[in-house]
Amino acid sequence: MRHNSSRDLVIPGPAGCALMALALLAWCILFLKAEEQIPILVYMISGCLLVLVAALSDLHKSISATIASNEAAWDGCMIGVMLLLMITFRDDHYTLLLLGTIMAYATAVLGLNVQLGFTGVINFSAASFFGIGCYTAAILGTAGWPSLLCLVMGGVMAALVGCLLLAPVLRTSGHYAALVTMAFALLFRVFLEVSDLLGGPQGVAVPPMQMFGVDFSQAMQLWGSECSFYLRYDIALLILLSLSFAFVRRLERSWIGLSMDAVRSDETASACFGINIAKWKIVAFTLGNLLSGLSGALYGMMLAYISPANYAFADSLIFLSILLLGGIGNSWGVILATVFVVVVPEKFQVIQEYRYLLYAALVLFMIIYRPMGLLPRKVRNYGRLA
Amino acid sequence: MSALLSCTDLTMRFGGLTALDKLNLDVAKGDVLGLVGPNGSGKTTFFNVVTGIYRPSAGTVVFDGQDVTSRTAQEIYRLGIARTFQRSRLCLDLTVFDNVMIGNHKNLDMGIVHNLLARGRFRAECKRNLERVKTLLHGLNPALVKRVGQPVSMLSMIDRRRVEVCRALVSDPVLLFLDEPSAGMTHDETKRLMDEILVLSDGGKNFTVVLIEHEMEVIRRVTNRCVVLNFGRKLCEGDYETVTADPFVKEAYLGTELD
Numbered sequence: 001m002r003h004n005s006s007r008d009l010v011i012p013g014p015a016g017c018a019l020m021a022l023a024l025l026a027w028c029i030l031f032l033k034a035e036e037q038i039p040i041l042v043y044m045i046s047g048c049l050l051v052l053v054a055a056l057s058d059l060h061k062s063i064s065a066t067i068a069s070n071e072a073a074w075d076g077c078m079i080g081v082m083l084l085l086m087i088t089f090r091d092d093h094y095t096l097l098l099l100g101t102i103m104a105y106a107t108a109v110l111g112l113n114v115q116l117g118f119t120g121v122i123n124f125s126a127a128s129f130f131g132i133g134c135y136t137a138a139i140l141g142t143a144g145w146p147s148l149l150c151l152v153m154g155g156v157m158a159a160l161v162g163c164l165l166l167a168p169v170l171r172t173s174g175h176y177a178a179l180v181t182m183a184f185a186l187l188f189r190v191f192l193e194v195s196d197l198l199g200g201p202q203g204v205a206v207p208p209m210q211m212f213g214v215d216f217s218q219a220m221q222l223w224g225s226e227c228s229f230y231l232r233y234d235i236a237l238l239i240l241l242s243l244s245f246a247f248v249r250r251l252e253r254s255w256i257g258l259s260m261d262a263v264r265s266d267e268t269a270s271a272c273f274g275i276n277i278a279k280w281k282i283v284a285f286t287l288g289n290l291l292s293g294l295s296g297a298l299y300g301m302m303l304a305y306i307s308p309a310n311y312a313f314a315d316s317l318i319f320l321s322i323l324l325l326g327g328i329g330n331s332w333g334v335i336l337a338t339v340f341v342v343v344v345p346e347k348f349q350v351i352q353e354y355r356y357l358l359y360a361a362l363v364l365f366m367i368i369y370r371p372m373g374l375l376p377r378k379v380r381n382y383g384r385l386a
Numbered sequence: 387m388s389a390l391l392s393c394t395d396l397t398m399r400f401g402g403l404t405a406l407d408k409l410n411l412d413v414a415k416g417d418v419l420g421l422v423g424p425n426g427s428g429k430t431t432f433f434n435v436v437t438g439i440y441r442p443s444a445g446t447v448v449f450d451g452q453d454v455t456s457r458t459a460q461e462i463y464r465l466g467i468a469r470t471f472q473r474s475r476l477c478l479d480l481t482v483f484d485n486v487m488i489g490n491h492k493n494l495d496m497g498i499v500h501n502l503l504a505r506g507r508f509r510a511e512c513k514r515n516l517e518r519v520k521t522l523l524h525g526l527n528p529a530l531v532k533r534v535g536q537p538v539s540m541l542s543m544i545d546r547r548r549v550e551v552c553r554a555l556v557s558d559p560v561l562l563f564l565d566e567p568s569a570g571m572t573h574d575e576t577k578r579l580m581d582e583i584l585v586l587s588d589g590g591k592n593f594t595v596v597l598i599e600h601e602m603e604v605i606r607r608v609t610n611r612c613v614v615l616n617f618g619r620k621l622c623e624g625d626y627e628t629v630t631a632d633p634f635v636k637e638a639y640l641g642t643e644l645d
Contacts, residue, residue, distance in 0.1 A: 247502070254501035254508065255487070255494045258480075262488045265477035271459040272437055272469055273553070274491045379481045379537055382512045383505065 014073035016066045021077035028081070029088055031347070032095050040347050068381075079242060086234050090222055096230035097302075098346055103237040104299035106338040107244045109322045110331060111291030114248060116320075117329035117377075118257060119284035120264030121169065122178045125185035126319035129158040129289045131311030132188075133296025134206065135198055138306060141207035148211060151297045158293025159286045166285060170278055185313040192308035203307025206300045209236065217304065233302040240298060244291050248331055251287075253382050260284055261380075314356060321359045325366055327373025336374055388451070390415045390594055391436070391467075391561060396445035398428075398435050398618070405431040407618040408445065413561070416590030420609035421598045422629075424638055428618035429598045430472060433563050437469055438462040450560065464492050466560035470550045472569055472598075478539040482530065482549050485538055486519045489553030522552045526582045544575040551583060555593070562587070564597045568604060576601060580608050602630070614638070 031043040054060045067074045082099070089095040108130050115121045133154035140150045168180045193201045208217035209232070216232045251257050262270040263280045270277055300306050318341060326337030345355040366373060389412035398406040405428045413419050421429045434440045436447055438459035446455045454462055468489065476485050487494070494515075495501070500508055516534070523530040526548040530541075538546055547567055554562055564583070568576035580597075587593050599605050605612060605626060612629040614621040616638040622629055629635055 250502045250505070255491075255496055256498075256501050258484055258487060259491065259496070261477060261480060261484070265480070266475050268439060269471065269475035269477075270488070271439065272463060273489050273557075274460045274463040275488070276460055377479075379479075379535065380484055383509050 014070050017070050017073040017077045021081050025081045090227040093228045096228050100234045100237050102342045103241045104295045106335050107241050107295035108292040109334045110244050110248045111288035115284050115288035118260040121281050121285050124181040127311045127315035128185045128188040129292035130296035132158040133293035134300030134306045137297035137300045138204045138206040147209045154297025155290040155294035159290040162289035185316050209301045321363045327375040329377035330375045333375035392448045394446045397443045399443045405618050418595045418609045420605040420612040423615035427615040468554035468559035469563035472565040476538045482534045486552045486556050490556045543570050561594050566598050568601050
């Protein structure tokens, strides 16, 4: 009976997706507009309660069924929500930077998802590869390279530096592979601080993105009103995130994703069925670092100034916590968790200082009570086969 | 008659332990060969050496006329040897279809364009494979066909074994290694599973079987030849009656009589 009533509650099809997206948009606008701590807290708690109600009743089943059967509509709705949020906050530097941070981090964590979530290659230095992207954009941009090339090179450099790490990563497993990447993360920060070329502890300026004759650091006009220059970057980041998301999802729903899953689950069995373990680990590690580097390069241009403090080991841990919170292997989970991890400390200034403590507690809580994450990974769906 | 698989003086040492000691073993095409012996006698090690998980310390393995000694597991799989494992090595969170497709790796197109961009062609390939998996599953247990999209963790032990057998068979191997299929199952279930496998092999015409098994009843019913191992050496060889009557085998299993 309960099942029936909940089914009636949700309008199926694309209309259902649009309705859910509208509700999400309304909530996001209210939440982001709120500036006092009390309303923020009220919105936050009401949002959490709604999610809890959906999770405890059968509602979440209807919702995920609607989304699963109208995937294209849902994807479009989510892009629409992001665009509408950007337009709503078009003159608000702070909120647009926040949205940009979410999208850049989400792209990087999608890369981590390919590495750890699919293939089981542990990487405690995701922020370092993100940083390699930023610094590449800074150095090449200053040298006068075209912006788009700087962006691509950011990803390529991260992937190439990742290749240096491959030898020790492939030779070790489990804790030892983790230690290798941790060592790299710590060394990377030290290297940035002592390198004169990279600006040392003060950091370097990153030249702005210039594309099609448009300078991204200049304010733009939209329908006669002045908008924040962050708006262009946000659109670029949204494009990068959407492409990365589509790429990672297709990767998952292919034989490549299946082979990666096999490598993660059982290396012996995989080898006995002809799967080249080293090859897929290399592919996953490189692709993941490429995504981190690409998003890093674009984010660096958006920030305009970067310093080693942004690429510490703790930041890599944040990337990892996002993946653990969201649900290892689930791309939508990555996005949900990125929003949570980036927005909560920004909106609750009280928490800001204690955010690492909060993340640590959250991750521990998740590992103990919900090890599959907020949105557990679904079984593979190769697309319509009927 | 030339043997399908021929091992000469095959030796595997782990430090001071000799798990296989100059083993000479031939498998003829169409055989259902039983490999028996007490725990630790080297049966699984033999599988692991032949399938390329371990590199033998000495000796040669010739498969289908080719020397495959110290080839990698990937290469040996591509030559047509597939196996199941003693402890289930399915990926529990993946679906039945996914698990079986892992076994079909050599027939899948792993190209980037094919997998990521030409999704229409990819789905067509996927669909063909789905039909094939369903046919295979139907041969083992018709009820499994409906569960092809479910995670393996939701299946019973015997169905998981069936999926493992499907995974080994989906690539049309020449030689199938079954490592203790009865582990964790009842007598009845083992009997059913072995009958199903024998039907699929069509009396050795479709593929040759080497079976590790502790349950002698299974060995008696399904094998045409047995090899008894003890301490990595071949104790004796022959049909079930010969082997069970052998005094050395009795000694290995039961110990010597007191004078």
